[in-house]
Amino acid sequence: MSYFRAHVLVCAGTPCMLKGAGAVKDALCREIERAGLQEEVRVVETGCLGPCDDGPVIVVYPEGVMYSKLKPEEMSRIVQQHLLKGRVVEDLVYRAEKEKAKPVVSLEEQGYLDRQYRIVLRNCGRIDPDSIEEYIANGGYEALGKALTTMTPEQVVATVKDSGLRGRGGAGFPTGLKWSFTAPIAADQKYIICNADEGEPGTFKDRLILEGDPHSIIEAMAIAGYAVGADQGIVYIRGEYHLSIERLQRAAARARELGLLGKDIFGTGFNFDLQIRTGAGAYVCGEETALIESLEGKRGEPRLKPPYPGVAGLWGKPTVVNNVETLANIPPIILKGAEWFRGIGTEKTPGTKVFTMLGDITNQGLIEVPMGITLREVIYGVGGGIPNGRGFKLAQTGGTSGGCLPKEFLDLPMDYDSLAEAGSALGSGALLVIDDSHCIVDVLRSFMKFFQHESCGQCTPCREGTARLYQLFSDLAAGKAGQDAVQLIKELCQTMQLSSLCGLGQSAPNGVVTALQYFEEEIQKHVAGECPAGVCRISMGSRAV
Amino acid sequence: MPVKSSTEPKKSLRQVIAEHNSDPGALLDILRDAQEIHGYLSAAVMEEIADELDIPVSRVYGVATFYTLLATKPKGEHIIRVCESPPCHIRGAVNILETLKEVLGVNPGETTEDKKFTLELTSCLGVCGVAPAMMIGDQVYGNLTPERVKEILKTYA
Numbered sequence: 288m289s290y291f292r293a294h295v296l297v298c299a300g301t302p303c304m305l306k307g308a309g310a311v312k313d314a315l316c317r318e319i320e321r322a323g324l325q326e327e328v329r330v331v332e333t334g335c336l337g338p339c340d341d342g343p344v345i346v347v348y349p350e351g352v353m354y355s356k357l358k359p360e361e362m363s364r365i366v367q368q369h370l371l372k373g374r375v376v377e378d379l380v381y382r383a384e385k386e387k388a389k390p391v392v393s394l395e396e397q398g399y400l401d402r403q404y405r406i407v408l409r410n411c412g413r414i415d416p417d418s419i420e421e422y423i424a425n426g427g428y429e430a431l432g433k434a435l436t437t438m439t440p441e442q443v444v445a446t447v448k449d450s451g452l453r454g455r456g457g458a459g460f461p462t463g464l465k466w467s468f469t470a471p472i473a474a475d476q477k478y479i480i481c482n483a484d485e486g487e488p489g490t491f492k493d494r495l496i497l498e499g500d501p502h503s504i505i506e507a508m509a510i511a512g513y514a515v516g517a518d519q520g521i522v523y524i525r526g527e528y529h530l531s532i533e534r535l536q537r538a539a540a541r542a543r544e545l546g547l548l549g550k551d552i553f554g555t556g557f558n559f560d561l562q563i564r565t566g567a568g569a570y571v572c573g574e575e576t577a578l579i580e581s582l583e584g585k586r587g588e589p590r591l592k593p594p595y596p597g598v599a600g601l602w603g604k605p606t607v608v609n610n611v612e613t614l615a616n617i618p619p620i621i622l623k624g625a626e627w628f629r630g631i632g633t634e635k636t637p638g639t640k641v642f643t644m645l646g647d648i649t650n651q652g653l654i655e656v657p658m659g660i661t662l663r664e665v666i667y668g669v670g671g672g673i674p675n676g677r678g679f680k681l682a683q684t685g686g687t688s689g690g691c692l693p694k695e696f697l698d699l700p701m702d703y704d705s706l707a708e709a710g711s712a713l714g715s716g717a718l719l720v721i722d723d724s725h726c727i728v729d730v731l732r733s734f735m736k737f738f739q740h741e742s743c744g745q746c747t748p749c750r751e752g753t754a755r756l757y758q759l760f761s762d763l764a765a766g767k768a769g770q771d772a773v774q775l776i777k778e779l780c781q782t783m784q785l786s787s788l789c790g791l792g793q794s795a796p797n798g799v800v801t802a803l804q805y806f807e808e809e810i811q812k813h814v815a816g817e818c819p820a821g822v823c824r825i826s827m828g829s830r831a832v
Numbered sequence: 833m834p835v836k837s838s839t840e841p842k843k844s845l846r847q848v849i850a851e852h853n854s855d856p857g858a859l860l861d862i863l864r865d866a867q868e869i870h871g872y873l874s875a876a877v878m879e880e881i882a883d884e885l886d887i888p889v890s891r892v893y894g895v896a897t898f899y900t901l902l903a904t905k906p907k908g909e910h911i912i913r914v915c916e917s918p919p920c921h922i923r924g925a926v927n928i929l930e931t932l933k934e935v936l937g938v939n940p941g942e943t944t945e946d947k948k949f950t951l952e953l954t955s956c957l958g959v960c961g962v963a964p965a966m967m968i969g970d971q972v973y974g975n976l977t978p979e980r981v982k983e984i985l986k987t988y989a
């Protein structure tokens with residue numbers, strides 16, 4: 288391998304590609320060649336670097352200077368000034384808090400990463416996701432080697448159990464405990480499924496992990512396979528995630544070539560391989576039993592539990608279903624131990640969480656922070672606050688099935704238990720910030736439209752409940768709701784929570800229930816034909832959408 | 833979904849089914865491939881699949897209508913899917929939809945007269961970092977404004 292004095296990482300995550308990262312990279316390569324630096328500077332495509340709103344983004348190493356919002360024509364300055372003369376191009380440097388911050392330099396020094404702690408995203412934006420060599424050079428497949436050659440399956444399960452890792456797919460179920468149910472079952476076949484269906488509105492962390500570090504998921508699935516005695520893995524991935532699918536396929540092929548998947552891995556007699564299956568557009572298929580139905584070629588309708596998939600899952604065989612982010616935690620836990628992991632985050636929820644910050648927030652994008660950080664720290668710290676001089680109205684954590692939290696909750700720690708107590712959820716880590724220009728009825732109507740569309744229709748409380756709630760909020764928005772609307776909404780929510788078959792119907796009312804607690808007055812005003820935020824076009828009758 | 837132009841000769845439905853060993857467990861994959869070949873899943877195609885897999889047509893139809901990426905009706909050359917989930921809604925997805933309706937002269941679910949575009953609504957596309965967003969075919973577009981939407985449509989003219 289030749290020696291390069293500098294590396295330029297070009298973010299090739301979807302948001303940056305959409306903003307023209309391809310053209311930026313081409314221009315960069317052209318300029319590097321024009322300057323005759325092609326033997327000295329290496330350009331590498333990498334996964335998401337985080338500040339998606341400010342793409343296209345590149346990072347120049349060894350200094351670690353991040354440039355953002357780039358245009359192809361600016362590449363000549365970066366090459367001429369930075370790569371040739373070693374001078375940072377100040378005006379193109381990424382600024383974490385756009386208005387006030389002075390230009391900052393290295394990735395580590397930047398405010399953006401200050402409060403962050405990267406376990407899951409350890410390699411994202413640092414290595415070329417298409418290079419298994421770079422993954423290995425950064426400690427990749429070491430955990431698999433350690434597990435296979437120095438640990439028994441029982442020890443692997445025990446380590447994950449001791450780490451306190453909880454599932455990051457939404458429910459927060461302890462991962463080690465889940466594995467310990469499946470491991471002792473004697474069966475001719477078991478499966479590990481990686482749930483990469485990611486349909487929760489506002490969530491795109493799994494996509495960015497798969498795009499940025501596909502090998503970490505392959506390695507983790509093999510470790511899980513060893514722990515519970517499964518030799519087959521399946522990644523169920525959203526049909527729209529073209530780039531993730533391609534990268535994962537290439538990564539699996541490379542791992543096979545190097546004998547890290549397949550037969551007799553590390554000469555230990557352990558066999559494991561995986562296939563990649565794609566979804567066809569149905570949010571409910573993220574629910575683990577619906578996902579399994581879909582894998583069996585059926586409508587993705589959730590099954591009644593128990594039996595749980597850990598006992599009888601795909602084709603009736605014991606099946607462990609884990610989320611992408613959950614799995615990404617496994618290799619570091621095996622390498623560094625349960626103690627280390629427990630030292631991060633909170634006592635009940637160790638580790639970090641990847642959040643996607645969205646809506647009315649200055650820095651939209653992806654962050655990884657220790658569990659237990661407060662909403663305020665995320666929104667006003669890493670998130671850079673609320674833009675356009677508006678005030679904070681509410682934050683919805685956990686995706687569309689989470690609760691609406693007003694400003695009284697800004698100091699709430701972000702972990703499973705605290706958020707559940709407040710009537711919300713940590714869920715998949717989506718954090719939707721809504722400023723005071725929005726109307727609660729319009730927001731709730733949008734939630735209900737989603738659920739009404741995504742309900743699989745199998746059970747009555749959810750099928751009818753979501754449709755009725757959507758109708759009621761449409762009526763409220765149009766100023767056509769009856770006097771009893773709020774009472775009806777309350778009753779419907781309760782029925783759905785108590786009697787829906789799966790998590791979709793049970794949690795769909797969360798946003799409404801919390802909003803009724805904290806914003807009832809604003810909702811009631813709509814009954815009287817008034818929209819305080821001036822969003823609902825009440826006087827004009829029902830809206831077009 | 834539009835048929836991808838590809839240099840490979842297209843496989844026949846029979847070949848596809850044979851590749852999956854006539855396994856009903858692979859129904860979803862077979863339907864996806866069948867759609868790739870025929871553009872959409874017509875009654876005749878679904879009947880043929882049911883015959884070959886030896887399962888009731890109702891099951892094939894049930895699966896085909898469950899998933900939004902499968903189509904049982906013919907669609908336009910380009911399918912435009914506008915995200916209407918809350919994060920995009922907050923950032924003005926309604927204006928994007930209104931612009932598309934106005935320029936194309938169709939409502940969601942409809943196809944333009946020249947069969948060029950089908951307008952659809954969709955749940956979150958997983959690119960909320962650049963909300964509001966839409967997809968045209970396999971291509972994602974983010975940070976949309978009414979002006980940008982018009983520009984983008986021009987590139988498909």
Ligand SMILES: Cc1cc2nc3c(=O)[nH]c(=O)nc-3n(C[C@H](O)[C@H](O)[C@H](O)COP(=O)(O)O)c2cc1C
Pocket residue numbers: 453454455456457458459460462482483484485486487570571572573574575576608609610611613614789790791
């Ligand atoms: C309606 C619904 C949608 C879900 N969508 C997802 C999803 O997209 N990804 C995911 O990992 N889990 C999703 N889940 C949770 C899964 O059922 C399951 O709990 C999870 O995949 C288990 O993995 P974990 O323990 O690693 O979190 C969903 C659950 C429900 C009820």
Ligand code: SF4
Pocket residue numbers: 571588589741742743744745746747749750787788789790791792793
């Ligand atoms: S709760 Fe909703 S999504 Fe779940 S099974 Fe019932 S109808 Fe389907």
Ligand code: FES
Pocket residue numbers: 488489490915916917918919920921955956957958959960963964965
């Ligand atoms: S909400 Fe529109 S892409 Fe996610």
